[in-house]
Amino acid sequence: MNQLVKQWVRPEIQALQAYPVPDARGFIKLDAMENPYGWDDALRQQWTDCIRDVAFNRYPDPEAKALQLALRKAMAIPENMPVMLGNGSDEIIQIIAMALSGADRVIMAPEPGFVMYKMIADFVGMKFHGVSLSEDFSLNMPAMLAAIQSQQPAVIFLAYPNNPTGNLFARADVEQIIKAAPGLVVVDEAYHAFADDSFMGDLGKYPNLVVMRTVSKMGLAGLRLGLLAGPADWLNEFNKIRLPYNINVLTQLSGEFALQHQQVFDAQTAAIRTERVRLLDAMCAVPGLQVFPSQANFVLFRTPEGAANTVFESLKQDKILIKNLGKQSGLLRDCLRVTVGTPEENDLFLASLTKTVSALV
Numbered sequence: 001m002n003q004l005v006k007q008w009v010r011p012e013i014q015a016l017q018a019y020p021v022p023d024a025r026g027f028i029k030l031d032a033m034e035n036p037y038g039w040d041d042a043l044r045q046q047w048t049d050c051i052r053d054v055a056f057n058r059y060p061d062p063e064a065k066a067l068q069l070a071l072r073k074a075m076a077i078p079e080n081m082p083v084m085l086g087n088g089s090d091e092i093i094q095i096i097a098m099a100l101s102g103a104d105r106v107i108m109a110p111e112p113g114f115v116m117y118k119m120i121a122d123f124v125g126m127k128f129h130g131v132s133l134s135e136d137f138s139l140n141m142p143a144m145l146a147a148i149q150s151q152q153p154a155v156i157f158l159a160y161p162n163n164p165t166g167n168l169f170a171r172a173d174v175e176q177i178i179k180a181a182p183g184l185v186v187v188d189e190a191y192h193a194f195a196d197d198s199f200m201g202d203l204g205k206y207p208n209l210v211v212m213r214t215v216s217k218m219g220l221a222g223l224r225l226g227l228l229a230g231p232a233d234w235l236n237e238f239n240k241i242r243l244p245y246n247i248n249v250l251t252q253l254s255g256e257f258a259l260q261h262q263q264v265f266d267a268q269t270a271a272i273r274t275e276r277v278r279l280l281d282a283m284c285a286v287p288g289l290q291v292f293p294s295q296a297n298f299v300l301f302r303t304p305e306g307a308a309n310t311v312f313e314s315l316k317q318d319k320i321l322i323k324n325l326g327k328q329s330g331l332l333r334d335c336l337r338v339t340v341g342t343p344e345e346n347d348l349f350l351a352s353l354t355k356t357v358s359a360l361v
């Protein structure tokens with residue numbers, strides 16, 4: 001390696017691997033929790049009309065005011081709570097971390113959890129403290145409370161529902177963590193569209209609670225748009241770090257347009273929820289699989305011992321791409337994660353899965 005790179009790039013960055021994104025061309029893509037449905041021609045035509053006259057030569061509205069208003073309405077954000085937008089919620093995690101960073105400062109999150117919390121802790125030079133979930137993926141409250149005491153985390157991230165496990169933590173547990181935390185608690189509701197509960201309505205009850213959402217999983221992953229809602233004192237500080245034009249003009253217009261057609265996304269997420277039930281039931285009927293309940297648009301399952309790679313590769317042979325988590329030991333041993341697709345995609349997945357697993361057991 002170039003000596004200068006070795007000398008100057010922070011060692012913790014040199015030790016990192018860039019976030020891996022597999023090439024999915026030609027595959028049925030069930031690996032990234034994307035909504036599988038597109039837009040019909042009429043909607044596409046309306047959208048192109050809407051962006052036709054966009055002023056590419058001008059900077060976008062730095063506050064994206066019109067889009068903020070549309071999101072407030074669509075996501076039932078309490079009126080007295082300000083909102084900050086991010087280029088995906090990943091950017092919001094980074095903004096929060098930058099605002100709270102310090103060599104001795106800790107980011108805490110349950111594990112297994114969303115990988116960006118740890119990656120971003122590394123980016124900004126914070127410590128990451130993961131607390132293992134219980135075997136059934138519920139929060140291990142004695143361990144969480146002890147870690148809060150000993151680590152005094154600057155921020156705790158709780159994905160609600162959790163990724164990659166798919167479950168909603170018990171509301172009472174989350175409330176207890178918010179009360180016990182010495183710093184900020186971010187409830188990350190990336191999968192809110194598929195879940196039966198939310199902390200959005202709890203904003204204002206606690207001085208240290210903020211709620212994060214994204215439009216990615218409901219069908220707009222390509223736009224890169226996330227939001228943070230919470231008390232003004234926190235958001236005013238975070239807003240200072242946000243790059244002024246972080247939401248580009250196409251995202252602003254397209255996001256606003258999409259939210260004017262909220263019923264399209266509501267119908268799509270309803271279809272995904274229906275398919276989730278069917279997929280879960282069908283997977284439960286495959287002998288040898290342990291299937292975990294889901295409040296999200298994906299299903300986590302455990303293969304027979306040592307078979308996760310075989311099942312993953314066999315699905316890949318059939319041109320179906322899911323997520324292999326089974327290389328890890330511990331709670332995710334032998335586990336794979338599949339995103340809920342269209343009925344046709346799910347049928348192909350189920351056929352390939354059943355074929356492979358029945359050959360194993």
Ligand SMILES: *Cc1c(COP(=O)(O)O)cnc(C)c1O
Nearest residue numbers: 088089090114159163190214216
């Ligand atoms: C997908 C995901 C995100 C990131 O969403 P973007 O808005 O696409 O950056 C955040 N949190 C969790 C738990 C996720 O699964």
